[in-house]
Amino acid sequence: xxxxxxxxxxxxxxxxxxxxxxxxFKLESKKAVLLFGLAAASASVIGxxxxxxxxxxxxxVDNFSRFFTLLISFAYMIACIIFTRLKECDxxxxxxxxxxxxxxxxxLVMAVGSVELMSxxxxxxxxxxxxxxxxxxxxxxxxxxxxxxxxxxxxxxxTALMLYGISYIYGLSGxxxxxxxxxxxxxxxxNPMAALGVLLFMGGLGYKLAAFPFHFWAPDVYSGAASExxxxxxxxxxxxxxxxxxxxxxxxxxxxxVPLTISVLAVLSMTAGNLMALGQTGLKRLLAYSAVSHAxxxxxxxxxxxxxxxxxxxxxxxxxxxxxxxAFMVAVEAxxxxxxxxxxxxxxxxxxxxxxxxxxxxxxxxxxxGLPPTAGFAGKLFLxxxxxxxxxxxxxxxxxxxxxxxxxxxxKVIKTCLVSDGRENGFAPAPFYxxxxxxxxxxxxxxxxxxxxxxxxxxxxxxxxxxx
Amino acid sequence: MITELHHNTLAYPxxxxxxxxxxxxxAALMFIKRDESAxxxxxxxxxxxxxxxxxxxxxxxxxxxxxQFVEQHAWIPAYGxxxxxGVDGISLPMILLTTxxxxxxxxxxxxxxxxxxxxxxxxxxxxxxxxxxxxxxLDLVLFYIFWEAMLVPxxxxxxxxxxxxxxxxxxxxxxxxxxxxxxxxxxxxxxFSHTGTFSYPDIFLKGLPEAWETYLFIAFFxxxxxxxxxVPVHTWLPAAHVEAPTAGSVILASVLLxxxxxxxxxxxxxxxxxxxxxxxxxxxxxxxxxxxYGGMLSLAQNDIKKLIAYSSVAHMxxxxxxxxxxxxxGLQGGMLQMINxxxxxxxxxxxxxxxxxRTHSRELSTNSGLGRFMPGFAFFLGLxxxxxxxxxxxxxxxxxxxxxxxxxxxxxxxxxxxIPGALLAAAYMFRMFLRVIWGKCEHExxxxxxxxxxxxxxxxxxxVIIFGFYPSPILKLMNPALETLVGHINSHVPQASQMATRxxxxxLN
Numbered sequence: 016x017x018x019x020x021x022x023x024x025x026x027x028x029x030x031x032x033x034x035x036x037x038x039x040f041k042l043e044s045k046k047a048v049l050l051f052g053l054a055a056a057s058a059s060v061i062g063x064x065x066x067x068x069x070x071x072x073x074x075x076v077d078n079f080s081r082f083f084t085l086l087i088s089f090a091y092m093i094a095c096i097i098f099t100r101l102k103e104c105d106x107x108x109x110x111x112x113x114x115x116x117x118x119x120x121x122x123l124v125m126a127v128g129s130v131e132l133m134s135x136x137x138x139x140x141x142x143x144x145x146x147x148x149x150x151x152x153x154x155x156x157x158x159x160x161x162x163x164x165x166x167x168x169x170x171x172x173x174t175a176l177m178l179y180g181i182s183y184i185y186g187l188s189g190x191x192x193x194x195x196x197x198x199x200x201x202x203x204x205x206n207p208m209a210a211l212g213v214l215l216f217m218g219g220l221g222y223k224l225a226a227f228p229f230h231f232w233a234p235d236v237y238s239g240a241a242s243e244x245x246x247x248x249x250x251x252x253x254x255x256x257x258x259x260x261x262x263x264x265x266x267x268x269x270x271x272x273v274p275l276t277i278s279v280l281a282v283l284s285m286t287a288g289n290l291m292a293l294g295q296t297g298l299k300r301l302l303a304y305s306a307v308s309h310a311x312x313x314x315x316x317x318x319x320x321x322x323x324x325x326x327x328x329x330x331x332x333x334x335x336x337x338x339x340x341x342a343f344m345v346a347v348e349a350x351x352x353x354x355x356x357x358x359x360x361x362x363x364x365x366x367x368x369x370x371x372x373x374x375x376x377x378x379x380x381x382x383x384x385g386l387p388p389t390a391g392f393a394g395k396l397f398l399x400x401x402x403x404x405x406x407x408x409x410x411x412x413x414x415x416x417x418x419x420x421x422x423x424x425x426x427k428v429i430k431t432c433l434v435s436d437g438r439e440n441g442f443a444p445a446p447f448y449x450x451x452x453x454x455x456x457x458x459x460x461x462x463x464x465x466x467x468x469x470x471x472x473x474x475x476x477x478x479x480x481x482x483x
Numbered sequence: 484m485i486t487e488l489h490h491n492t493l494a495y496p497x498x499x500x501x502x503x504x505x506x507x508x509x510a511a512l513m514f515i516k517r518d519e520s521a522x523x524x525x526x527x528x529x530x531x532x533x534x535x536x537x538x539x540x541x542x543x544x545x546x547x548x549x550x551q552f553v554e555q556h557a558w559i560p561a562y563g564x565x566x567x568x569g570v571d572g573i574s575l576p577m578i579l580l581t582t583x584x585x586x587x588x589x590x591x592x593x594x595x596x597x598x599x600x601x602x603x604x605x606x607x608x609x610x611x612x613x614x615x616x617x618x619x620x621l622d623l624v625l626f627y628i629f630w631e632a633m634l635v636p637x638x639x640x641x642x643x644x645x646x647x648x649x650x651x652x653x654x655x656x657x658x659x660x661x662x663x664x665x666x667x668x669x670x671x672x673x674x675f676s677h678t679g680t681f682s683y684p685d686i687f688l689k690g691l692p693e694a695w696e697t698y699l700f701i702a703f704f705x706x707x708x709x710x711x712x713x714v715p716v717h718t719w720l721p722a723a724h725v726e727a728p729t730a731g732s733v734i735l736a737s738v739l740l741x742x743x744x745x746x747x748x749x750x751x752x753x754x755x756x757x758x759x760x761x762x763x764x765x766x767x768x769x770x771x772x773x774x775x776y777g778g779m780l781s782l783a784q785n786d787i788k789k790l791i792a793y794s795s796v797a798h799m800x801x802x803x804x805x806x807x808x809x810x811x812x813g814l815q816g817g818m819l820q821m822i823n824x825x826x827x828x829x830x831x832x833x834x835x836x837x838x839x840x841r842t843h844s845r846e847l848s849t850n851s852g853l854g855r856f857m858p859g860f861a862f863f864l865g866l867x868x869x870x871x872x873x874x875x876x877x878x879x880x881x882x883x884x885x886x887x888x889x890x891x892x893x894x895x896x897x898x899x900x901x902i903p904g905a906l907l908a909a910a911y912m913f914r915m916f917l918r919v920i921w922g923k924c925e926h927e928x929x930x931x932x933x934x935x936x937x938x939x940x941x942x943x944x945x946x947v948i949i950f951g952f953y954p955s956p957i958l959k960l961m962n963p964a965l966e967t968l969v970g971h972i973n974s975h976v977p978q979a980s981q982m983a984t985r986x987x988x989x990x991l992n
Contacts, residue, residue, distance in 0.1 A: 387628035403676040415665040422661050434642045
């Protein structure tokens, strides 16, 4: 049973908070969530060493799924550390909040392990519903309900797209098991239905990734939901979306129109996200649009799957999750007094109040901007190299131009948090474990940029497990 | 061959230490409580780095072709990245200049920076290490990483400790540099896709397709031209120089600008030689324009730092012009001018900072006539001004003379065009010198330079005089490398003329 340890741990966390809600346990919720976060991360490390197949072959635990489980669990752990600082979330619904986040994380992990389209779909829905609900968990009357409705409607539409896509794939191959699809599909790849099916399916995942043109929910949900909720939504689903995109794109590598369409969407996503981020004055909206642009970069990996693109996309997704969590850790610290979004101005004088956080935010933003020697640069470099190898030179050019556009708004935030002075913006002093976590995260962002080998090798072996 | 690698024979990895000791040393600053101890620590660290880098000079064998003190390790094998550091006669003087200026930058900020001192010293140490890395890196991605890693600490130096318009200047600096270097990144990715390696010597050996040369040249050139800076992308420089604190201006003027011309020497001339030759006329015209235009702008300034900043534009015009004449004299002149400009302009910025500490103004009118209170200051200002206008007996004379003679060899009109540039330098430098030292004085008495300031200026002054009379120690270092470079370029001249014909045909159609 050790091979299902990560899933079990997350399920246990969800159950614990469910019963905690009925006041069955005395343990303080914030301590418990920290504990479960650490447990999930350790379980995912142990889980790396065990493989297996479950539910009649619908669920497979191999290097590929375990790589992403590891990422999701670590992201969940960092999110749990941030959750201990609940500021905007409704305090009376703390247990529900933790229940739903554990549930969503479980769904995301299950989706990564599923090798059958319907179980993949159901796992994704298991992760989506809790996220729709927690979007409303915000103190006071802000925009959280509007955000949640937008999230649900866009979610419903993209779910429909995805199901429609699955129906085409099923119609062509006569099976929903990926193994069968892989064996029966190749002769039918020339059929336009195959391209339509896979693109529709990817559309559903593009929504999770907040890629153009499925990104419209992102700015409103990011800014409307409580910062802690946004922390979760901004990082974890993207990891799963990347995993499933790689899984699906890999099955359909023979169709030419697919990489072409993705490349166009990737460039549009980068450009649209960056251009819209330029004018933002709210931190969370800015990060939302920056997420759109990063979704574009992750998509670049998909057009060059065989040329190292898959590893690059996996590397970038992990790095992106880390950078995003780091940025939101500071956002959560800064939040709590605004009706909707956190104005960037709120970060003024952060260097005085909390130098550690200011430095970490700077490194996270430099990494998001793709400045060396951070992990964000390494990831972008790998993506661009694989895109050039695959013959998409114009995507490389668009990518570097977008890197340039991006620096402007990231620099604006760096300037505010590190240069501007503002004595009156009182940040509550962060507890020691949070400072320690930020030092570790900042160091990781630099170290992954200088020594990306281990993570790259892991991603490489994960991708090989998929190919086999 | 230019690509031979002579591994490091010293007892310690000299280039790695020169680069990473200051960077890692930054971490220790976190644990130092008092500002004064942080200053002393940084001073000692930069001095140690300078001493560590000295064997580079003494153990360098100019006769050997290729790179020396090479350190090579696998880094990211999946993408063909390696940790490859090495120096030749072109990069060695630049590294020594960097390490030499390190302690001076710390010393000159001793009293000037009293706010967030530790962070400031951290930024100075970081930039120092990164700059050494730029000159030592022989792997294109490693080079790019150092090149870009520079941006954040330098931005902070300008934006936190600068003058009133510091944020504008800092953002402008970053945007200009990045706008140039994105092309560099694209070019590096393109080169990798063709050669499968990022290692400079390997790329040189494998060669690049002729059809790409023009594009690659332009991509590299844009990145480097912004850093130099060449007209018309020079406008970030006066802003950054004026707003930056003294140490920031010194780093910018003395080392950072040279990264641009170094990049041209290292990458443009060797990797895309034919394109360099065929496109050289454009570069020469722009450089000649920079010399005169920079000089005229400088003549009109009332802000001392701005005056020196525009004079830098003109001086760097001499450097790029010397480089693109493609004869030994021009290249020697360009290289010497890089070093001399580093010493001279570094000194001038130090002195502008000293004036500012005393009068809290950089205006010529406020600072006029202060020479009567400050004889020591007057001596150094006189020396550096003379050197800046290339007075015989000072270091810049040799460099500028060689540049001009290289230009005359290349083209008579080009050489003739440089004469007014040299004259202008005399005009603007004497104008500043006369006003500051002998102008009408309405200011209350100020103190002459103290021991710390003497310590800052004296090493620069000594080198300015030594190199003025006896430049051969540097020339000896770089001559073999430059001779190889000239040979390499000359062998591509026929190819270049074909390329120019094609280019002209393409443009005319």
